[in-house]
Amino acid sequence: MKLAGTLRLLFLFALLSLEFRSYAQNAARFTEEVEQITADDASLNKKDVILFTGSSSVRMWTTLQSDFPKYNIVNRGFGGSQTSDLVYFFDKLVLPYNPKKIFIYEGDNDISVGKSTEQILASMDSVITLIRQKVSPTVPVYVISPKPSIARWNLKDKYIEFNKQMSKLASTRKQVYFIDVWTPAIGTDGTVFKDIFLEDGLHMNAKGYAIWVKVLRKYLP
Numbered sequence: 001m002k003l004a005g006t007l008r009l010l011f012l013f014a015l016l017s018l019e020f021r022s023y024a025q026n027a028a029r030f031t032e033e034v035e036q037i038t039a040d041d042a043s044l045n046k047k048d049v050i051l052f053t054g055s056s057s058v059r060m061w062t063t064l065q066s067d068f069p070k071y072n073i074v075n076r077g078f079g080g081s082q083t084s085d086l087v088y089f090f091d092k093l094v095l096p097y098n099p100k101k102i103f104i105y106e107g108d109n110d111i112s113v114g115k116s117t118e119q120i121l122a123s124m125d126s127v128i129t130l131i132r133q134k135v136s137p138t139v140p141v142y143v144i145s146p147k148p149s150i151a152r153w154n155l156k157d158k159y160i161e162f163n164k165q166m167s168k169l170a171s172t173r174k175q176v177y178f179i180d181v182w183t184p185a186i187g188t189d190g191t192v193f194k195d196i197f198l199e200d201g202l203h204m205n206a207k208g209y210a211i212w213v214k215v216l217r218k219y220l221p
Contacts, residue, residue, distance in 0.1 A: 027088035030078050034089050037078060041096055049074050049097045050220065054105030055081045057147065060203055067213045068220055074099070082110045083123035090130045101140050102131060103179075103216070107162055108146040111155055117162045121169055128173055141176045142219055147208075148185050148192040150201035179219065184211050 050071045052058050058077025065073045076093040078085070083106040086093065094102065104127065110120040124143065131141055145163045148156065163182055170178035185192055185208070196208035204212075 027085045030081060030085055030089065033078050034092055037076060038092055038096075044074065044097075045072055046097055048072050049099040050101045050103070051076060051094065051097050051099035052103045052105075053077055053086060053093050054103075054144070055079065055109050056203060057108065058103075058105045061209055061212075063206070063209065067209070068217075071220060077105070080109060081106065082113070082115070083107060083120055083127065084110075087123055087126045087130065090127065090134070094131065095134055098135065099139060101142065101220075102135075103142045103144060103219075105144040105146075107166065108152075111146060111158050111162060112152055117158075117165050120162060121165060124166065125169065128176060138175055141173075142179050142216075143170055143176065144179045144212075144216075145182050147181050147204070150192060150194060150197055152202065153192060177219070179215060181212055181215055184215055 048071075050068070051074050052061070052064060053076040055077060056079035058064075058075060059079045061067075061075065061077070064075050074097055076097075078089070078093070086104070086106055104124075106124065106127075107120050110123070128141060131139065143166060145166065146159050148159065152159070159182065163178075163180070167178040167180075170176045185196060187193055193208075196204055196211065198205050
């Protein structure tokens, strides 16, 4: 019985090791991009940083600083990322800036590749835990909901369920807030606005980001 139990533990450990190795190798695909993004870190003004990080909807927000000109915005989005990738690159994309507020946009790509709500929430919880342990136990964290899009409208039910559960998770954590950008992008007919995207039907144009600015402004008084 003892041998069987030991073998079972060894088997589980081997599986976890393989999973971690695969996860690290997968996240490492962003290494070059992250190095490029953080290349100017030494010259950054790191006083009262408002940090935005997450996937391409953050990375492609080129007017982010001018949209909120009163604040010292640092954009550390990296295109195509999933929540687990942010965990992997936390020490490079979040930790160095000692931010006074942190805005996170992840989950969109996770859903599109078939991850479950539970998997994504576990990764997001890991991000929040890292923030609390390494940055500050009290820094406000704002989790931006995955947006609706034309390209991924077939997955809308999964997005709606994830946003519902992410909102619940945020409500159980101190100084963690859920920001809904899904609802403002839905028309009276119940479908996503068609004129707020680039040609790919996924990434937003200026009109799409204008919706975000209106929603997020209340969190940057």
